[in-house]
Amino acid sequence: xxxxASIISLSNLIKQFGRFAALRGVTAEFAAGKFHVILGDNGAxxxxxxxxxxxxxxxxxxxxxxxxxxxxxxxxQLGYMAHPSLLYDEMSGMENLRYFARLYEISGDARCxxxxxxxxxxxxxxxxxxxxxxxxxxxxxxxxxILHDPEILLLDEPFSNVDVHSAxxxxxxLKEMRDAGKTIFVVTHQASLLQGVADEFIWMxxxxxxxxxxxxxxxxxTVGKQ
Numbered sequence: 001x002x003x004x005a006s007i008i009s010l011s012n013l014i015k016q017f018g019r020f021a022a023l024r025g026v027t028a029e030f031a032a033g034k035f036h037v038i039l040g041d042n043g044a045x046x047x048x049x050x051x052x053x054x055x056x057x058x059x060x061x062x063x064x065x066x067x068x069x070x071x072x073x074x075x076x077q078l079g080y081m082a083h084p085s086l087l088y089d090e091m092s093g094m095e096n097l098r099y100f101a102r103l104y105e106i107s108g109d110a111r112c113x114x115x116x117x118x119x120x121x122x123x124x125x126x127x128x129x130x131x132x133x134x135x136x137x138x139x140x141x142x143x144x145x146i147l148h149d150p151e152i153l154l155l156d157e158p159f160s161n162v163d164v165h166s167a168x169x170x171x172x173x174l175k176e177m178r179d180a181g182k183t184i185f186v187v188t189h190q191a192s193l194l195q196g197v198a199d200e201f202i203w204m205x206x207x208x209x210x211x212x213x214x215x216x217x218x219x220x221x222t223v224g225k226q
Contacts, residue, residue: 007032007152007183008053013062015048015207022048024207026062030185032151035178037194038187040204046187047083047156049204053185054080054154066152076104079150083157085141089130093140094123097147104148111147119143120169135166142170152183159190167193191216 006029013026023045030036038046051057052064055071055078066074087096097112106112113123119139129140138158145153153174159167167190175197178184186194191201195216203211 005032006030007067009063009065011063011065013049013052013064014060015045015052015057016060021207023052023059026207026209028202028209028212030183031199032183033178033181034199035174035184035194035197036186036200036202037191037198038185038202038204039189039191043206044204045207046204048207050080050154050156050185050187053152054078056080074152076148077151079145079148079153081141081145081153081155081158083160085129085137087129087137087140087144090128092126093121093129093132093143094125096129096140097143100144100147106148115143115147116140118146119173133163133166134161135163135169138162138166138170139173142173146177150182153177153185155184155186157188158186159188159193171197 008030010026010028013023014021015023026049038049040046048057052059053066053071055075064071067077071078088099091099093116094109094112097115098109101112116123119142121136121139121143129137132140142158145155158170162170171193174184174186188194199214201213201216202209
């Protein structure tokens with residue numbers, strides 16, 4: 001999907017953990033084919049919002065519509081990259097992707113090899129993922145998230161503990177995906193990496209969206225965070 005139509009709608013989204021409200025009445029529309037960056041302090045609700053979009057955190061109240069469906073019905077159109085890699089350390093990159101390919105009913109090695117090459121890794125590398133550098137692990141985690149060619153990518157701290165060169169490579173990969181029509185959401189504390197690349201910066205505080213802007217610096221001056 002490459003036009004700017006709304007792909008995700010949130011209405012009065014509330015998520016409570018006991019007495020703590022991680023999301024407090026979030027209502028928003030998000031355009032398709034855009035690169036959205038979610039910013040805010042720890043505890044602002046960023047990861048909870050991403051998990052709700054991925055169908056991993058059931059809202060206490062409110063609704064989420066993704067491509068006109070509830071998140072669990074849209075799961076084949078979603079690719080989720082959690083802060084932990086969700087990879088099996090004792091297996092190679094290809095072995096990891098073969099396992100996940102079976103879950104998506106993808107047969108043969110062609111798609112796995114294509115995805116590994118797309119993140120600038122070698123499908124022939126036999127080394128266990130547990131011996132990868134952090135940058136390689138993050139790229140392999142991204143490969144896992146895009147294996148089934150989802151329309152929407154939900155990425156939580158993809159640059160965490162990654163060296164500058166690897167982070168820039170990941171940014172380049174994400175830009176290519178957005179330019180190919182993917183809708184991307186990135187939660188990060190490293191917004192400077194995405195200046196000039198992201199279409200929109202979304203600022204959260206205390207479980208609410210408090211600002212949305214195409215200009216990172218405008219959001220910075222308005223909200224006074226990051």
